[in-house]
Amino acid sequence: MVKAKPAYSLLLAVFITSACSLAYEVLLIRLFSIIQWHHFAYLIISLALLGYGVSGVFLAFNRARLTAVYPRAIFANLVLFALSVPGCFWISQQIPFNSVQILWSIQQFWFMCALYVLLALPFFFAANVIGLTFYQYRQDASLIYAADLCGAGIGSLSIIGALFVLLPDKILFVLAGFGLSAAMLVMALAFRGAFGKASVWMTLFMLVALSAFGLLSDMSLTVSPYKDLNQLLRIPGTRVVEQYSSPLGLLSVVESTQMPLRHAPGLSLNADSEPPPQLGVFTDADNMSAITQYDGNPETISHLDQTTSALPYHLQKLHRVLILGAGTGSDVLQARYHGIEHIDAVELNPQIVDLVKKKYAGFAGQLYDPDHVTVHIAEARGFVATSREQFDLIAISLLDAFGASAAGLYALSETYLYTEQAIAEYLRHLKPGGYLGLTRWIKVPPRDLPKLIATVKKALTHLKVNNPERNIVLIRSWQTGTLLVKNGAFSDSEIAELKHFCEARSFDTDYYPGINATEVNRFNIMQEPYYYQAATALLVEQGEDFIADYKFNIEPSTDDRPYFFHFFKWRTLPEILSLLGQGGISLLESGYLLLLIGLVQAASVSLILIVVPLALWKRKLGISSGSRRHFRVLSYFSCLGLAFLFIEIAFIQKFILVMHHPLYAMTVVVSTFLLSAGIGSHYSKKLSETIEKSMIIWPIAGISLVSTLYILNFEGIIDFLLQMNDLTKIICSVGLIAPLGFCMGMPFPMGLSSLSRTTPELIPWAWGVNGCASVVSAILATLIAMQFGFTVLVFMALGLYGLAALSFPGSVREG
Amino acid sequence: MKNKSHFVMSPLIMAGLILACLMRSVLAEEAEYTKQRQRLVDLIEVDVRLTGQFLGKDVLDEHVLQALRKVPRHEFVPENLRPYAYQNKPLPIGHGQTISQPYIVAIMTDLLGLTQNSRVLEIGTGSAYQAAVLAEVAGNVYSIEIIEALGQKAAGLLKSLGYEAVQTRVGDGYYGWEAAAPFDAIIVTASASHIPPPLIKQLKPGGRMIIPVGSRFTVQHLILVSKDQDNKVTTRQILPVSFVPLTGQH
Structure with missing residues (x-):
């Protein structure tokens, strides 16, 4: 009909x-x-x-x-x-x-x-x-x-x-x-x-x-009662004052009228001052940060000098400071406390900046308003990449909440802040003698900081710095650790200041040039001086062996594999599983395992959906007995489902480095891919009009050519686009993605069109197969990218497209 | 007559029988719980032997083990979770709170190094199970809970189970319990972004404070804060399992 x-x-x-x-x-x-x-x-x-x-x-x-x-x-x-x-x-x-x-x-x-x-x-x-x-x-x-x-x-x-x-x-x-x-x-x-x-x-x-x-x-x-926001709201006198929604998260501002909030992570045990009144700001009912009341009297915020991140301010007089991920402003407040002449603060979420700059400006003591404070709403990495300025200090502190971070739940999220290329970029923006300050939560056993040390060493080596071990110091409280990288070697007087700073606050010196084993693990004692061991092994001895032997993955992350939080190692899993009953839960890097569970679920349900009907109700599916054609259909449509998302996901990530805003990159890349694929699909009718099977070669050759060209030259593309303004960047990105999307929109309708001429009854089944493959693809893509990087992911997709071309369901005779 | 007395007797007999049955089942239940508790303590002892490295000993203080054998954990969990009360797992107790894993309770209590003369402050009464365990080991226990409903329930429960000596209060734990200070030991089970300076002040020289770090259900590691005789404060980061991140010759 x-x-x-x-x-x-x-x-x-x-x-x-x-x-x-x-x-x-x-x-x-x-x-x-x-x-x-x-x-x-x-x-x-x-x-x-x-x-x-x-x-x-x-x-x-x-x-x-x-x-x-x-x-x-x-x-x-x-x-x-x-x-x-x-x-x-x-x-x-x-x-x-x-x-x-x-x-x-x-x-x-x-x-x-x-x-x-x-x-x-x-x-x-x-x-x-x-x-x-x-x-x-x-x-x-x-x-x-x-x-x-x-x-x-x-x-x-x-x-x-x-x-x-x-x-x-x-x-x-x-x-x-x-x-x-x-x-x-x-x-x-x-x-x-x-x-x-x-x-x-x-x-x-x-x-x-x-x-x-x-x-x-x-x-x-x-909301789950175990999320931080709900935990806080159980305290009498606390309430959500307002909420703001954006794709970056739901912000809830909480005030506490009876018992003050006191958010001061990393505070020294010797501190005798407590933070002034604060407002809590939660993102997605979790990840609390605080807007601190400030009346201009530095005495009231002296607690900010009692954390590890205050170290650089004590080593020399700093003039120009860049705070990345400024959020509700505690790092900016810390810089102001130390009388910095000019502070640049970079924050991604405009709603958070609005809270501090407008809504609670009075409460926060016009924190972001003075002439010497410049707030930039931008993604941190992108800001640095495009900035022509140089700084005395670039600081990144505790951007993620401890809870999720410690449980390894960020494993799946990519971050371009801590990759080898990012660190190199920060270092290039330091004045001679300037510092890069990286503050992270202390985890037991250590994960983040050893990985950062390995990353910094690699970046310094790339920048052709001789003796990189002389440019690094690491200190630690019971809760946070700060890694300081200097553009130059640390001097004796700086090291003397560092010792004095740590002694006064009961912080441990884990590493500085010339440290010896008797100076470590004195205040916040670990079973063994793990951080000292890691730092000296990574910096002084054969770092590669240490990375290979370590029970967590501390290999530096790169722009092609930006999974800083991926600490999971298969080798350690059996040992961890055997310790679970004893409270070894903290060793489980659950993010990665959840991804695997996701893959296993999706793959098994897909298999059931595809295999069971195939085995039991072949005729009902529309497969005539003796025909082997459905194998071609299965192979063709599952390869397409897998490959489309592999490429889409890889290029979303690659374009984040161009547009420097995950949200814009995602929106621009996804919508351009889909819309251009839609146009490609419409155009494919022309190709489908001939019954020639070989026509499928054209779109697939197009996809292979364009994506190979892009993926192998991406650094060149980034360097070229980085000079442009935002609008030009977006237009160029659309221009680059559209031809690829156009080709990628063709194979699916061409396959359906061929089926409609030969075995139309298989169309719904092909649709289902494609649906299952797409779901598996999204999870598999992340796993592959974590293990091998985006470049490999794209080449795998091309292999799948090749396989699809081979199994194109052409005329009935072939089936 | 015979018949009549039979009628008079029978309700009494019935009632007696029912009561006897009930008593028996209550007693049987108690005996069962005692057995389960013993099994739990055995399990904990095995775990401790395996992880003795960080405690510096292979066995927990006998008083702590005795406390775990005695305190009826099932009384501290909601009715529907009683069958799981003696599993070595944390359980939800409502109000977004949990009762900690018994193994963690055991080692935290042990790490405080308590004696009958010790004066202990607990911040975050929660289910009150920890407070009851502390009361079995130490003579003076003070416990503060910030959530009123939870604090009142815990106070009532402690009383009904015979732990009258435990002093409870509903309020902000940040400033400790000034009137009862200084303490030999402090245990902070409520989450906080930092260790409140007032609590460190209320610790006696030679005193210890323990803080589990992590989320409601999973303890990432423990922080043991010690104040020496010269008031110098140090911390120890304790992973409650035997795990060495480094291998080879490093």
Whole structure:
């Protein structure tokens, strides 16, 4: 049966569905980062996306039945999508899931499974709409895929915008509203005759009711009681004064009227002053920082001189200081306490700067206002890369909360702040004799600081510094450690000052040029002087052997493998597992393991979705007996699913270094990829018109050529683009990505188009296979990048595209 | 008559039987809990032997072990979690709080080096299990809880279990318990961004303070703060397991 072309209104409905589905995905990550923790958000949502895979199998089984009632089926799925977006989230909030208990409690495991199912439902309905349309209008697969991709592209742009203006829980209702509008489109325009007046009124009523409910209701988020914000709110007299939402996080400002907040991490044991009154600022209900009250009297903030990060101010007179990740300003306050002439403060989140600069300016004593303080809203690495200034001190302190950091939960997050190239960049921006100060939490056993020492040594060696061990000192309190790297060798007088500074505050000197073993581990005593051992081994002796022997991964991170927090080593896992019962939980670098769990879950569920129906219900899937064609379909569509995201994820990361703002980079790269792929998909119809199998070579050759060109010359691209202003950078990035995206949009519809001519009954199944592969791909990509870097990831993707070209499901005879 | 007396007797007999059954089941339950506690202590002893390196000894103080054998941990956890009370795991007790892992409670108590004459301050009463264990080992225990509902419940529970000697208070622990200071030992179970200077002041020369560092469910490591006779303060970072990050000849 040859169907008419899909109506534009139907394409628009597909477009809206796809946009909402992508927005829902981003939104879920946001919501779960607030109510649970980011890594769990990632885990839960990656599996929920398998709703796409389930949909493929569902459609494959019911394709005949559903095409017979196509308009109604689409309408029903759209309505169900719309209702399930807020509905399932609301139900999921009623489940007392506690991720921190998952290691102990089987009950929590079942709760998590329930979450998966609930959150997968909206994806399932959305995928039904798109997958069924592919099957129904298979001759126009390229057009539908174009609508699907462009929708996703616009969805990724819109959700970022929406998160700036609306609280995340409200956006659920906006998405539901769009879903119902798409349903109205289908009913009133695409298939006008198929629905009675009553259904039109019903849908309209639902739309109005939902909007009203969304506007008026207060579906407050049930945040885990174990997150820091909720812990603090149990203290009498504390309350959230205000909240601000942005894609960078939900900010909550907390005041405490009865018992003052006292946030002073790393305070010396000898300190007898306590911090003045403070306001707590939480990001995503966690990661507290404080706005400190300042009346201009330095005496009131003298506690800031009692932390390890105050060291550089005591070694020589500093004039110009750069604070990276200034946040709510305690490091700026510390610099002001030490009477610095000019302070540059860099902070990524404009809402945090606003709090200190405007809303609580009086409370914070106009901290960011004086002429000698310049605040830059920018990403730290990018700011340094583009700055022409040089500084006496560049300081980066404690940007991550201790709790998550210690549990290894940041393992998956890439950071370009601590890579070898970043350190080299900072060092180039130091005046002769200037310092780079890196302050980190003390972990037992040590992880961050040894890794930083190894990184600094490598950077110094690259910069052709002779005797790098003479440019480094390391001190430590019970809670924080500060690594100071000098542009030049430390002098005797500086070392004398350092000893004096540490002695007065009971800080340990772990390393300075000429240190001997009797001077270490005196105040904050570890079982062995681990930090001294690590520093001397890494700096003086054969550092490589030490890195290889160490039980955690302390190899320097690079721009190609920017996983500073990835400390996991397979070799140590058995030993750690045997110690779990005794309280060895702190040794478990759980972030990496969660990623593996994610991969195992997604791969096994995908396998079940693909293999079980294949083994048991081949005929129902549309596979004729004796045919081996489905193997080609399986290989082709899973290779595409894997490869598309490999390339997309690698280039998101690469372009972060160009645009220097993770959010902008992500938005620009993702939306450009999707939109250009949409256009490519539309164009692919021309290639699909010839039955020649060889046509698939063209887009794949294009992808290989362009991505090889980019990935091998990326440093050149960065150097070139770095000189430009922001707008030019964005335009150039779009210009670079679009040709790649254009080619990447073609193979999928070309495959479907070929199927539509030969074995159309396999289309829904192919859709499901592609869905499963995409989910596995997102997790696998991170694992590969952590292990081998982004360059390898891109070449693996090219290998997969090659494999796809070989298994292109051409004419029936080949199958 | 016979019949009548039979009728009169039977409710009494029934009641007696029910009571006897109930008593028996209560007693049986108690005996079961005692057994479970013993098993838990055995487990802890094995763990301690394996990790003796950091404690500098292979066995915990007998008083601490005796306390763990005696304090009914099941009374300190919510009813529905009682079956898990003697597993060596932390458990949620409501209000976003947890009862610590018994192994951690055991070594923290041991590290304080308490005697019957010791005066101990606890910041963060929580479930009150730790306070009860402290009370078994030390003569004078003071405990402060910031969350009112939790503090009151804990105080009631301690009383009902016979730990009347434990002094409790609801309030801010930052300034310690000035009136009862100085202390031989302080245990800080509430999370804080730094060690409050007033608490260090309230520690006697020769006194010790212990602080678990980590989240509600997982202790990353312990900080043992010691004040020597000259009021010099040092800390020890203690990983509660036997693990050496370095291998080879370094």
